[in-house]
Amino acid sequence: MKYETVIGLEVHVELATKSKIFCSCSAHSYGAEPNAHVCPACCGMPGMLPVVNKRVVDYGMKAGMMLNCHINRTTTFDKKSYYYPDLPAAYQTTQWFAPVAVNGLVEIETSKGKKSIRIKQIHMEEDAGKLVHDIREDTTHVDFNRTSVPLIEIVSQPDLSSAEEVEAYLDRLKNLLRYAKVAECEMAHGTMRCDVNLSVRPEGSDKLGVRTEMKNMNSIEAIKRAIEYETARHIDAIEHNTEVLVQETRRWDDIKGKSFAMRSKETAGDYRYFPDPNVMPVVIDDEWFNSIKASLPEFPEVKRARYINEIGLSEYDADQLIKSIAICECFESAYAECGSAKDSANWLLSECMNILNSRQMSYDMLDVDGKALGKLIKLVSEGKVGRANGKKILADMFDNRDIDPETYAKENGYIVSNDTSLIEKVAKEAIASNPRAVNDFKSGKEKAIMALFGACMKQLKGNCDPNTLKEILIAEINKI
Amino acid sequence: MKKYTVKTQTQSTAKFVADDMILTKDIPTCAGSKMLDGYVSLFEAEVLTRLADKGYGLAGKTDVGEFSIDLLGETSYNGAIIEDGVLKNATASVIKDGEVDFAITLDVNGSVRRAAAQDGLVSIKPTYGTVSRFGTIPVVCSGETVSVMAKTADLCKEALSAIAGHDDKDGTSLPQSEIDKTKTEKEIRKVAVLSSMLKGVDGKVSEKLNNVCEILRKNGIEVTEIDDSVIALSSAYWAVLMSAECCNNVSKYDGVKYGYRAQNFMGIDELYTNSRTEAFGFLLKSTILLGSETLSTANYVKIYDKALRMRRVIVEEFAKIFASYDVVLMPACSAFAYGEEDMKNTYKAYEENFYTAPASITGLPAVVVGGVQFVGNAFSENSMLSLAAIIEKEGK
Numbered sequence: 001m002k003y004e005t006v007i008g009l010e011v012h013v014e015l016a017t018k019s020k021i022f023c024s025c026s027a028h029s030y031g032a033e034p035n036a037h038v039c040p041a042c043c044g045m046p047g048m049l050p051v052v053n054k055r056v057v058d059y060g061m062k063a064g065m066m067l068n069c070h071i072n073r074t075t076t077f078d079k080k081s082y083y084y085p086d087l088p089a090a091y092q093t094t095q096w097f098a099p100v101a102v103n104g105l106v107e108i109e110t111s112k113g114k115k116s117i118r119i120k121q122i123h124m125e126e127d128a129g130k131l132v133h134d135i136r137e138d139t140t141h142v143d144f145n146r147t148s149v150p151l152i153e154i155v156s157q158p159d160l161s162s163a164e165e166v167e168a169y170l171d172r173l174k175n176l177l178r179y180a181k182v183a184e185c186e187m188a189h190g191t192m193r194c195d196v197n198l199s200v201r202p203e204g205s206d207k208l209g210v211r212t213e214m215k216n217m218n219s220i221e222a223i224k225r226a227i228e229y230e231t232a233r234h235i236d237a238i239e240h241n242t243e244v245l246v247q248e249t250r251r252w253d254d255i256k257g258k259s260f261a262m263r264s265k266e267t268a269g270d271y272r273y274f275p276d277p278n279v280m281p282v283v284i285d286d287e288w289f290n291s292i293k294a295s296l297p298e299f300p301e302v303k304r305a306r307y308i309n310e311i312g313l314s315e316y317d318a319d320q321l322i323k324s325i326a327i328c329e330c331f332e333s334a335y336a337e338c339g340s341a342k343d344s345a346n347w348l349l350s351e352c353m354n355i356l357n358s359r360q361m362s363y364d365m366l367d368v369d370g371k372a373l374g375k376l377i378k379l380v381s382e383g384k385v386g387r388a389n390g391k392k393i394l395a396d397m398f399d400n401r402d403i404d405p406e407t408y409a410k411e412n413g414y415i416v417s418n419d420t421s422l423i424e425k426v427a428k429e430a431i432a433s434n435p436r437a438v439n440d441f442k443s444g445k446e447k448a449i450m451a452l453f454g455a456c457m458k459q460l461k462g463n464c465d466p467n468t469l470k471e472i473l474i475a476e477i478n479k480i
Numbered sequence: 481m482k483k484y485t486v487k488t489q490t491q492s493t494a495k496f497v498a499d500d501m502i503l504t505k506d507i508p509t510c511a512g513s514k515m516l517d518g519y520v521s522l523f524e525a526e527v528l529t530r531l532a533d534k535g536y537g538l539a540g541k542t543d544v545g546e547f548s549i550d551l552l553g554e555t556s557y558n559g560a561i562i563e564d565g566v567l568k569n570a571t572a573s574v575i576k577d578g579e580v581d582f583a584i585t586l587d588v589n590g591s592v593r594r595a596a597a598q599d600g601l602v603s604i605k606p607t608y609g610t611v612s613r614f615g616t617i618p619v620v621c622s623g624e625t626v627s628v629m630a631k632t633a634d635l636c637k638e639a640l641s642a643i644a645g646h647d648d649k650d651g652t653s654l655p656q657s658e659i660d661k662t663k664t665e666k667e668i669r670k671v672a673v674l675s676s677m678l679k680g681v682d683g684k685v686s687e688k689l690n691n692v693c694e695i696l697r698k699n700g701i702e703v704t705e706i707d708d709s710v711i712a713l714s715s716a717y718w719a720v721l722m723s724a725e726c727c728n729n730v731s732k733y734d735g736v737k738y739g740y741r742a743q744n745f746m747g748i749d750e751l752y753t754n755s756r757t758e759a760f761g762f763l764l765k766s767t768i769l770l771g772s773e774t775l776s777t778a779n780y781v782k783i784y785d786k787a788l789r790m791r792r793v794i795v796e797e798f799a800k801i802f803a804s805y806d807v808v809l810m811p812a813c814s815a816f817a818y819g820e821e822d823m824k825n826t827y828k829a830y831e832e833n834f835y836t837a838p839a840s841i842t843g844l845p846a847v848v849v850g851g852v853q854f855v856g857n858a859f860s861e862n863s864m865l866s867l868a869a870i871i872e873k874e875g876k
Binding site for chain 2: 040043044045046047048049050051052079081083085088089090091270271272273274275277278279280
C-alpha cells in the first residue's frame with residue numbers, strides 16, 4: 001500500500017524587539033553572560049506586574065499580515081500554568097483564547113510545484129529561561145536571560161506532506177518574516193525552533209492517523225532526518241505491527257538518528273489556561289492597524305516582478321536577489337546611486353556573494369551600505385578605479401560601513417592614472433624583460449600579450465585603464 | 481498577644497503601617513507565610529513610594545493571614561492573635577490602639593473589611609484600578625485592591641488621595657482621567673438595602689444595620705429595602721476565581737529561589753515537595769487544590785468560564801441598582817467576634833465571603849463604617865467617605 005505523511009508545524013520565532021515582552025530588559029542575550037539581562041519581573045518575583053511591550057504587538061500583527069492572516073482586533077493574553085525550573089513564574093503568559101492572528105495562507109514552491117499551506121493561528125508569548133547542565137559538577141544552572149523574550153508561535157494546519165515541503169515552508173516563513181524585519185529566524189541561534197506533528201495514512205484516505213509530536217527541533221537537516229525516520233517508523237507500525245502507535249511527544253536524537261518517547265497524552269500536564277487578569281485585552285484600533293499595514297514591505301513576488309519588468313533584470317538575477325531582504329535593499333540603493341541595474345546585480349551576486357561565502361556568512365548578514373556600493377560601481381564603470389582594486393575596496397567596505405569609496409580610493413592609491421608617459425615607461429620595461437611573450441605575440445599568438453598586460457598592471461597597482469594599457473603595449477611592440 | 485510590628489525610624493508626624501502583603505525594600509515581606517520567611521523584596525510597592533514622597537512615614541509592617549485569604553489573619557505562620565477568646569486582626573489592632581494614623585492593606589479576600597467592621601474602624605477598598613498594585617504580593621489579581629484602614633473617614637480620604645493615581649507599572653491601572661472621577665463628590669440621597677444579603681447575620685450585626693439606617697433617615701437619606709437574588713450568589717463564583725488565581729500565583733514558591741527551604745530532602749523533586757508541604761498552611765493547600773481543580777481542562781468551561789460570565793452578570797446587576805440608588809448597604813460579616821469555634825472551621829473565610837465577595841468580584845468600591853458595609857458605584861469613594869463621616873459623627 002502507498003502511504004502519505006501528514007505534517008503540521010508549530011514554529012516558534014523570537015521577535016527582534018529591543019526589550020522583552022513585559023519588562024524593559026534587553027531581549028538580545030545570545031552569547032551574553034548568564035543572568036545579565038534579568039529583573040524582578042522576568043525572574044517571576046512577586047509584586048512585579050506585566051506591562052505589554054507595544055512593539056511586540058506591532059511585530060505580531062506584522063507577522064500575521066505577512067502570512068495573510070486575519071488580525072483579531074481584540075487580542076488577549078492568558079496564563080499557561082506549568083512548573084519547570086526554567087520558568088520562574090510557574091506560568092507562561094501566552095495567547096490561548098484570542099491570538100493576534102488567525103486563518104492565514106502561505107504559498108510554497110517545491111520540485112512538485114506550488115502549494116498553499118494554511119496557517120491556523122499566530123500567537124504571542126514569552127520564552128522560558130535556559131537550563132545549563134554541568135556534567136563535571138553534576139549540577140544544573142539556570143539562566144533567565146531568555147525568560148520573557150517575546151516569541152510568536154506560528155501554527156500551521158496539517159497541510160505539509162514531505163520533508164522537502166517542510167524545508168520550503170520554513171524557508172518561506174524565514175524569508176517573509178525577515179522581509180518584515182520582525183525576526184531573525186536563525187535556527188542555529190535558537191531564534192527559530194520547530195515542533196513537528198506527524199502522522200501517516202494510506203494515500204487518498206481522509207482519516208488522519210495516530211499523531212506524534214517532536215519538540216524543539218533546531219536545524220533543517222535534523223528536521224528532515226526526523227521526518228524520514230518517523231514516517232518509516234509509522235509505516236512499519238501500520239504494516240508490520242512492529243509497535244502500537246500512540247499519541248505522544250517524542251524526542252529526536254539527531255546523533256542516534258532515532259526518536260524516543262517522552263510522554264504520552266494521558267500523562268501530559270494540564271496547562272490550566274485562563275485569561276491573565278494582569279494584562280488587559282489589547283484593542284487594535286483602525287489607526288494602529290492601518291499604520292502597521294502601511295509599514296509592510298514589498299512582498300518578494302512583487303519585488304521580483306518589478307525587477308524583471310521595470311528594471312529589466314534577468315529572471316535568474318531577480319530570483320537570486322529576492323532571496324534576502326538585505327541583498328534587495330543593498331541592490332536598490334546601489335542601483336539608485338549608480339543607475340545600472342545589471343552592474344548592481346552583478347556586483348551583489350558575484351563580488352558580494354564571494355566575500356560572504358569566503359567569510360562563511362549568510363545572505364542576510366550582508367551589511368554593506370548600498371549607496372556606497374553604488375558609488376564604487378560607478379567609479380569602476382567610469383574607469384576611475386580598476387575592477388580588481390574595486391573588489392579590494394569592497395572587501396574593506398564589509399568591515400567598515402563608513403568608507404566612502406572615492407575618498408578611500410584616493411587615500412589608498414587606487415585611482416586610475418591618466419599619465420601615459422608612466423604607462424609607456426612600464427610597458428617598455430615589461431617588453432624588455434619578456435622577449436618570449438613579445439616574440440609569441442609577433443608570431444600571431446594574440447593571447448601572449450596578456451602576460452605583458454598582467455606584469456604592467458601589477459607594476460601600476462591596477463591603477464590603469466585596461467584599454468589604454470593594451471593600446472600602448474601594442475604600439476610599443478610594433479615599434480620594435 | 482502576638483503583634484508582629486517592625487519599627488523603623490520616622491521623622492514625620494503622620495505615620496502609617498503597611499500590612500505584610502505590601503512589599504518593602506528594607507523590611508521583610510512574608511505574606512503571613514512560612515514560605516516567604518525572611519523574604520526581602522528588591523523593590524518597594526508603588527503605594528509606599530507615593531506615601532514617602534508626600535512625607536508620610538512608614539512606622540512598620542503588620543502581620544496578615546497566609547497570603548491574606550483567611551478570616552482575619554489567623555493563618556499567619558506567626559500564629560493567630562486571640563484576645564479574651566476573640567480573634568483579632570493585627571492591622572486593626574494597631575489602628576485601634578492609636579499607634580499610627582492609618583494602614584495600607586491589600587484587600588485580597590475580605591479580611592481587611594471584616595477586621596474594620598469588628599473593631600469599629602473605617603476602611604475603604606477603592607475601585608479596582610485606581611490604586612497601583614505594583615509591589616503587592618499577587619494572590620487574586622483580578623480582584624485584590626490596595627485599601628486604607630483608619631479611625632476616621634477623613635483619614636481614609638486623605639490617605640486614599642495620596643496613593644490613588646495612574647501607574648505605568650501596573651497594566652490594570654486606569655487612566656488618570658478616569659481616576660480623577662473619584663474627586664467629584666456626589667451627595668448620597670438614596671440607599672438600597674439588599675434583603676438577600678442580610679442572611680445569616682447575628683443580632684448585634686442587624687442592630688448595627690438598623691442603627692445606621694436610622695442615622696441615614698435622620699439625615700434625610702432615603703433607605704429602601706430591595707430584593708435581589710443575583711448579588712447574593714457572588715461568593716460562590718468568587719470562590720472559583722479566587723482559588724484559581726491563588727493557586728496559579730503561589731505555584732512559583734518552590735523553596736529554590738527564595739524564601740523557605742526544607743532542611744531534609746533527597747533530590748530536587750523532594751526539595752519542592754517538602755518545602756511546600758512544610759511551609760504552606762492547610763487553608764492555602766485546600767485553596768490550591770480547589771483552584772487547580774476548577775481550572776482543569778475538564779472543568780474550565782463547566783466552572784471557571786461560568787464564574788467569569790457570572791462576574792459580568794453581577795457587575796450588570798449592580799449597574800441596574802445604581803440606576804435608581806446611590807449606594808448599597810450590606811453587612812461586612814455575620815458577627816462582630818469570631819471565637820474558637822470559628823477558628824476550627826477552616827472554611828469559615830469562604831462562608832464569610834458571602835458579605836465581602838460582591839465588592840471583590842466586581843471591583844466596586846466598598847466602605848466599612850460603624851460595623852456595616854457600603855458598596856458604591858465605581859469612583860464613588862469620596863462620596864461614600866463623606867457619608868461615612870456623617871455616620872461616624874452620629875454614631876458617637
